[in-house]
Amino acid sequence: MKAKKGMWVEVENIVLRPGERAPHLPEDTKRVPLVMWVKGFLESDVASLGDNVKVRTLTGRIVEGKLVTINPRHVHDFGDCVEELLQVGEEVKKELEKVLKEEDSDER
């Protein structure tokens, strides 16, 4: 897919390569680069994924980077059903019914 000027896209940049990272990092973090992603409106007329492009961000900054996503989607969601939590809900509901009944009869 090609991106056209003005489309909402995401660009990627390597900020620090593994050898350039801060001292005192855990080994697993030291081994990988520090990567940055920024979204904005594409400045160039057309571009393909992987091209080096410029974008205009929501604050109006111009940021250069590798085009990695066109029209990026928010992928987070409400997850799968977690049975363990459903069980908790059902259990406390039953307990509450009992408590409320007792309180009712105390009042009478």
Place this chain on the structure above:
Amino acid sequence: MKDNSYQAVMARKNEIMKKSVGIDYDVLEYGRLSFDYEGLMKKVPYSIEEIAEIQAQTKVGRTPLFELKNLTSLVRRYSPPGKGARIFIKDEAANCSGSFKDRRASLSVYHAKKLGFKGVIAATSGNYGAAVAAQAAQRGLKCIVVQEVYDSRKVGQPEILEKARKCEAYGAEVVQLTVGPELFYVFLMLLEETGYFNASLYTPYSIAGIETLGYELAVEVKEREGRFPDAVVITHAGGGNVTGTARGLLKAGADKTCIIGASVDLTGLHMASDEDFNKKSFTTGHTGFGVPFAVWPDRSDVPRNAARPLRYLDRYVTVTQGEVFFTTEVLARVEGLERGPAGNTSLAAAIALAKEMDRDQIIVVQETEYTGAGKHPLAQLSFARKNGIEVRRGHPSENVPGKNIVIPESISQLGYKEMDLDRLRQSYIKNALEKAGVKAVEKVDVDFLSEETKWPVDRVLECLRDYGIDVE
């Protein structure tokens, strides 16, 4: 052309900071390691009433205080006779972007505008980003939020992805990074490039903004019940929530109220580790921030942190991830409040604490936060499972951070672990001495350390003696 290498930018740190917060921290320093904390707080030129007014302009504050009667009844079933305190909750989710962080952001953004800044920047993966973005939107300022979001596979914590979405919804630019403390380097470069205000979580504006929370709840409980709360439980991470709330309580006159911090126990997970990053199911309110920020507040993004929790904490307790998810489910089911898990950390602790308190006592949970896609028990537990974490029912004592999440079998199992505050105080003093690189201190430093730790002077002297430090 400016040298933008890591070393060069970090070397310009103090200069960049001074310009971007409009505070000269150097003039506050005295003795060998002390600084004028109340002097720093006085940099905020507004009274608590004026702050409340400023906050009301942008839909912040005056949130409802609810008594959780059903929950209290349930807790009493598992309390010894005569025990089971009344549990109240301050519904901070009612602030404009959905958390108490709006209080913090409101004053910073207001002040930034007054000083003539065109925009604000905040380094945060949490609710604070959305709060700054929502305030900037209303005050007509530009806003950049810098987040640590992804591991090296570009897999992001669902809770943080949601925060990014929310920041964009308010028109903020979101700069997203992989794991690592060099976020600060990117943050500094952005401050230099844009000349925006550093809406740090840790300036005096930020902390003064939270004071209204403690103040409001103290006044409201007093009005309704004729007395101040016996205890207030506060979800603790970087320390602003504890500090601001406690200061507000004191300003309202509630000086007998027990200040209890609560964090999710994430012992054993390394916060700067790429591999550990997605093994946790909480991105704030946990010991990974709570402990380091208590024992050395000045690790923050300003020279002197206005959030200094050891000055105010009477107790500090931890709960497990499983207990907080359990509590979140219970809150929705019996109180009709569906709220975000991280904000319920203090509620989980309050349930356990209430069991030990007298029936006529009042314990206040001082916040809730909004919930939504990603920032929800189902999303967070599904994500945990995908990352190899075992999720099951069982006793909270079986929780091992990074390995499993054990959802309690009953309210009777909810408990807490007491942190040894004296050990944290000792460790704070050690850090203060080391960072200043001193072998001797002056009398004024002893008094300062006593205020910093809530320890009597004698206890500070004893600790200094143990460390082989002379008092001149």
